[in-house]
Amino acid sequence: MTILPIIESSKTELEAIFKDLHAHPEIGFTEVRTAGIVAETLRAYGVDEVHTGIGKTGVVGLIKGKGGGNRRIGLRADMDALPIQEQTGLDYASKTPGVMHACGHDGHTTMLLGAAKHLAETRNFDGTVVLIFQPAEEGLGGARTMLAEGLLRDFPCDELYGMHNSPNGEPGKVGICKGTAMAGASFFDITIHGKGSHAAMPHQSRDPLMIGSALMAQIQTIVSRNVAPLDTCVVSVTQFHAGSAYNIVPDTAALSGTIRYFEDEVCALVETRMRALCEGFAVAHGVKIDLHLRNVFTPLVNDAALSDAYLAAAADIVGAGNVSDAVRPATGSEDFSDMLREVPGAYCRVGHAGTIGLHNPGFVLDMDVLPVGASVMARVVEHRMPLGDAQADAAG
DSSP states (O other), X not given: OOOOHXXXXXXXXXXXXXXXXXXXXXXXXXXXXXXXXXXXXXXXXXXXXXXXXXXXXXXEEEEEOTTOOSOEEEEEEEOOOBSOOOOSOOTTOOOSTTXXXXXXXXXXXXXXXXXXXXXXXXXXXXXXXXXXXXXXOSSSXXXXXXXHTTHHHHSOOSEEEEEEEEOSSOTTOEEOBOEEEEOEEEEEEEEEEOBOEETTOGGGSBXXXXXXHHHHHHHTHHHHHHSOTTSOEEEEEEXXXXXXXXXXXXXXXXXXXXXXXXXXXHHHHHHHHHHHHHHHHHHHHTOEEEEEEEEEEOOEEEOHHHHHHHHHHHHHHHOGGGEESBOOOBSSOOTHHHHHTTSOEEEEEEEOSOOOOTTOTTOOOOTTHHHHHHHHHHHHHHHHSOOOHHHHHHHO
16 A cells, blocks of 8 residues: 555544544535535645635635646545434544434545645646535535536536545455446435325225325336346335324325436336326326426446546555456446536545445444545546656656
8 A cells, every 4th residue: 555645644634624524514505614624624735726605515626737738637526414313433423413424425525635635735747636525416416516507617627536435344445337337316206195084984085005005016016027137227115104193094195216227218218117107096096196206316437448547546556456447337326427427537436444334324434545545536637647757857
């Protein structure tokens, strides 16, 4: 393991930033405190320009290299937390009830700050680094909001790189899945408008609970009976809300869930079948059924050549034997995908100690991964925008 010297000497500082962010988590588009810390830290590190309020609470920093070239590479980290009550028992555990950094975005933010410190002090690259601190990754559309507010128009990039921690018990392992690496996602909400009654006289009702239960079962057959066996898709109903008393058949029931897919055509097929089922159940039972579908993530596609470049940079830090392009696609989603639809790039995973999964109230990010991630991000900039030989010699 070869951690970059400036980052290695800043390990204690980075851990302090991480602990502070972890103790004060903020849900998407409310990351006011987090964004303030990010902006203040970037200015203290000597970053050339710091822009705030992009995508509501997003922050963008610019660092110009010694070479003065026109190439621009973007490095992105997410900042938001999840609505989960923390159960880790850490001395720096969340102080905000019901909110926790259970996905490690506090770590990602810290890693990018560490990379920024190294790059701002050394500037051994030819071009400009665009540091992107994104809000609201967890299904709230933070990437799309930043893009809509002119992120890549005002801060154009030639390449983009992102990173996620992986609690796989394999510290120092860096992996990439080339091509389509993570699933796209749509969320759905279904409301069944039935007819309530006394529970002792259910024949007077049009019971939305019974209709909803049957509809839920049929939704689960869409993948097994409509999607081709070699096409990957997941449909999960994750919420069912109805009723308020023991002796009342309610008027309404509500179902919610998610579709995960790798090809747009598969998602369109599932959505078409879901609409047909809702329409059919409405006719069959004489009720009204509202279906609301919204796409929240596109599939994440890693550029093959830039994936190789990312792993080559990572190999400088963790060693050639600890990088791999044999990572399998994941059915989880990541809205960095929206940025990669605009600019080519790659997204890697960095392993660390611990095996409690993401989005779990007991998840703990191993702080030893912070300098690793920071060094990999900094190194890919130096690899992709190298100084000329003379300039590199002058830089020492």
